[in-house]
Amino acid sequence: MNFRRIYSGNVLLTKFALLVLLGTTSSCAHAIQRDGISASLGGFYSTIDSGIGSTLIGGNTERQGSASFESDLLLEETSTQPIVKVNWNFKEQHMLSLSYFELDRQGAVITVAEFPIGDREFKAGTLLSTELDLNLWQLRYGYAVHQDKVSEWAVTGGLHFISFDVNFNGTVATANNGGGSLDISAGTGFNNTVPLPNVGTYYNYNFSNNFRARFDAQYFNISIDNLDARMVSLEAGVEYFATPKTSLYTGLSYYDVDAKYTQNLGDAVDINWDISLKYWGPMIAVGYQF
Numbered sequence: 001m002n003f004r005r006i007y008s009g010n011v012l013l014t015k016f017a018l019l020v021l022l023g024t025t026s027s028c029a030h031a032i033q034r035d036g037i038s039a040s041l042g043g044f045y046s047t048i049d050s051g052i053g054s055t056l057i058g059g060n061t062e063r064q065g066s067a068s069f070e071s072d073l074l075l076e077e078t079s080t081q082p083i084v085k086v087n088w089n090f091k092e093q094h095m096l097s098l099s100y101f102e103l104d105r106q107g108a109v110i111t112v113a114e115f116p117i118g119d120r121e122f123k124a125g126t127l128l129s130t131e132l133d134l135n136l137w138q139l140r141y142g143y144a145v146h147q148d149k150v151s152e153w154a155v156t157g158g159l160h161f162i163s164f165d166v167n168f169n170g171t172v173a174t175a176n177n178g179g180g181s182l183d184i185s186a187g188t189g190f191n192n193t194v195p196l197p198n199v200g201t202y203y204n205y206n207f208s209n210n211f212r213a214r215f216d217a218q219y220f221n222i223s224i225d226n227l228d229a230r231m232v233s234l235e236a237g238v239e240y241f242a243t244p245k246t247s248l249y250t251g252l253s254y255y256d257v258d259a260k261y262t263q264n265l266g267d268a269v270d271i272n273w274d275i276s277l278k279y280w281g282p283m284i285a286v287g288y289q290f
Contacts, residue, residue: 035091035092037087039087039288040083040085040247040285040287040288042283043083044080044081044083045079046079046253048069048078049070049277049278050075050277051069051275051276052273053065053275054066055272056116056119056269057271057272058265063116065118069105069130073128074130075107076107083099083283083285085097085285092147093143094143094144095140095142095143096140096142097138097142101135101136102134103136104132104133105132108127108128109127109130128168130167130168131168133164133165134163135162135165136162136163138160138198139159140157140200142155151203151206153202156199156202157197157199160197160220161193161196162229162231162259163191164193165191166191166273196220196222196224196229197222198219198231199219200219200233201216201217202217203215210240211238211240211241212238212241213236214239214251216233217233218232219232226262226263227259227260228260229257229258230259231256232254232255233253233255233256235252235253235254236251237251244289248285250284252280252281253281256277256278258274260275
């Protein structure tokens with residue numbers, strides 16, 4: 001038996017089958033729609049790892065505190081939040097998009113020690129309530145630097161409008177006229193909204209009649225006045241087109257945000273806030289092509 005001839009025949013047959021398969025896949029894949037408006041509405045189920053630090057500077061003192069929002073302050077470790085996105089593709093190579101995402105959480109914990117946050121020192125054995133609201137608006141422009149019938153690769157740039165609203169409420173000790181201390185209810189925190197530029201890229205590939213693979217990456221790192229912020233965002237998924245106008249998207253998202261914010265309290269006293277947020281998980285969205 002001529003094993004060399006059998007082996008060569010199998011190799012040729014395998015190559016021929018792969019060529020047929022690739023040709024069939026390419027011929028079955030629909031061309032990417034270059035113009036029009038699309039909108040999607042969905043939800044993001046995220047696992048969260050976040051923390052906060054604060055340093056009080058001025059007033060002849062410097063006091064520091066830090067905590068994990070999940071393990072120390074008992075905010076939810078998972079959350080389901082809505083996502084809204086609108087895309088406008090025009091003149092084949094251009095794209096504008098507007099998207100919205102929110103991550104609002106709250107929790108309460110009975111503290112087991114003195115806990116300095118900002119300009120307050122919350123007492124042991126008292127209830128400390130925490131609220132963290134994050135709202136993110138994004139306006140982005142994209143330009144396709146490579147296109148063929150079933151794929152495109154684009155570079156992007158835009159603005160993030162990130163709103164942080166952080167509040168703590170509990171019982172603190174303050175000096176009274178007699179030189180002792182008095183327990184009072186008090187709160188501290190801050191809110192801030194700043195436009196932050198970002199750059200990124202995305203890649204779309206129609207690999208069959210009704211399926212599209214999508215990958216998206218974004219980044220920013222900037223210092224403006226009293227804010228220093230950085231973000232990394234990654235997303236990958238598959239979009240299924242049930243009809244030419246309706247689709248269902250499923251994917252995985254990862255966000256990593258660090259923000260340092262200086263809050264001025266007057267009388268040469270500042271609080272340096274340091275917030276870190278990491279959240280990741282699956283997302284699903286329903287889309288419509290107009």
